[in-house]
Amino acid sequence: MAQALHANTPGASTTYRDSRVRLEEYFDKTARKAWEDLTSDVPVSGIRATVRAGRDEMRNLLLSTLPADMHGMRLLDAGCGTGALAIAAAERGAEVVAIDVSQGLIDVAAKRAPEALSIDWRVGDMRDTSLGIFDHVIAMDSLIHYDADDVVAVLDAWSGRANHMAFTFAPGTPLLRTMHVAGKLFPRSDRSPAIKPIGEAHLIKSITATLPMWQIDFTRRVSSGFYKSQAMGVTRR
Numbered sequence: 001m002a003q004a005l006h007a008n009t010p011g012a013s014t015t016y017r018d019s020r021v022r023l024e025e026y027f028d029k030t031a032r033k034a035w036e037d038l039t040s041d042v043p044v045s046g047i048r049a050t051v052r053a054g055r056d057e058m059r060n061l062l063l064s065t066l067p068a069d070m071h072g073m074r075l076l077d078a079g080c081g082t083g084a085l086a087i088a089a090a091e092r093g094a095e096v097v098a099i100d101v102s103q104g105l106i107d108v109a110a111k112r113a114p115e116a117l118s119i120d121w122r123v124g125d126m127r128d129t130s131l132g133i134f135d136h137v138i139a140m141d142s143l144i145h146y147d148a149d150d151v152v153a154v155l156d157a158w159s160g161r162a163n164h165m166a167f168t169f170a171p172g173t174p175l176l177r178t179m180h181v182a183g184k185l186f187p188r189s190d191r192s193p194a195i196k197p198i199g200e201a202h203l204i205k206s207i208t209a210t211l212p213m214w215q216i217d218f219t220r221r222v223s224s225g226f227y228k229s230q231a232m233g234v235t236r237r
Contacts, residue, residue: 012127016150020101020125022193023145027102036108039082050225055141058168058222058229059085062138065166065218065233070094073135076162078126079142083109083119089138090117097134099126100142127157134158139167141229148198152206155234159211166233171221172199200230213237 027035037044038052062085067073071093077086080098082105090096090113099122100106110121122131126142137158143151151169158165204216217233 012125013150013153015147016153019145019150019193024101026193027100028104032102032104032108035082035105039084039108047226051227054222054224054227054229057224058227058231059088059140061220061222061231062140062166062168063088065164066092066094066136066138068092070135074133076126076131076134076137076158078137078139078158078167080109080121081105081140081142083113083121085138085140086119087113087117089136090119094118094136096120097122097131099124099128099131101125127154129157129161132161134162135164137162137165137167139165141168143167144170144195144229145193147196148203148206151198151203152210155207156210159214159236163236164233165214165235166231168229168231169203170195170197171228171230172197172202203232207234 038048039055044052066075066089069092070089073094075089075094075096077083077089077096077098080086080100083098086096086098086109096117096119098109098119100109101123103123106121106123113119113121126139139154143154146154151167155165155167200219204219207214207216211234213236214234215237217235219230219232221228221230
């Protein structure tokens with residue numbers, strides 16, 4: 001059952017807090033049905049089908065970084081959306097805490113999950129220290145709406161409570177940067193939360209400087225039509 005909580009996120013920047021508010025409003029008030037359909041098997045448009053395929057590929061990539069047998073392990077699914085990755089990890093035996101800013105998406109996720117699985121559905125801030133300590137943290141497409149400084153700050157917040165983190169970011173390609181600028185031309189009421197492209201080299205440099213006890217394990221891009229996202233994994237040395 002979904003459980004709401006008050007965020008305990010010391011040091012969160014103004015840009016981070018503003019992005020969270022926009023995400024919550026978008027997914028709860030505007031896009032819940034669209035995301036419920038996108039993450040199901042109902043027919044969708046050709047453009048959305050490429051996004052669905054890309055998300056499936058990315059989820060499988062992130063899951064491939066986790067042990068096949070996760071009994072006795074805790075996993076944080078940060079920005080779990082409608083819960084597909086959380087369910088897959090729990091099916092491997094993990095004790096999963098799945099958190100999202102959107103009550104609507106959590107409601108969908110909780111309905112889809114088999115009751116026998118060990119998943120603690122939460123509504124709140126993925127940086128919340130009360131969530132506890134984890135063997136693994138996965139953040140699939142939940143950090144793509146934050147700038148590089150906020151992404152690294154989130155990783156830093158998790159670093160004292162995890163041994164492995166895998167996440168995605170929006171790669172700083174010319175196409176994505178053009179789309180980001182074009183999106184600002186739409187009326188505010190019609191905009192989805194902005195995706196913020198980040199240069200890979202800049203992000204690696206920032207992570208290395210901020211988290212000297214962590215090493216980059218891998219970085220890999222997934223491109224499927226309108227879906228462009230890049231995965232990165234980091235492990236404690």
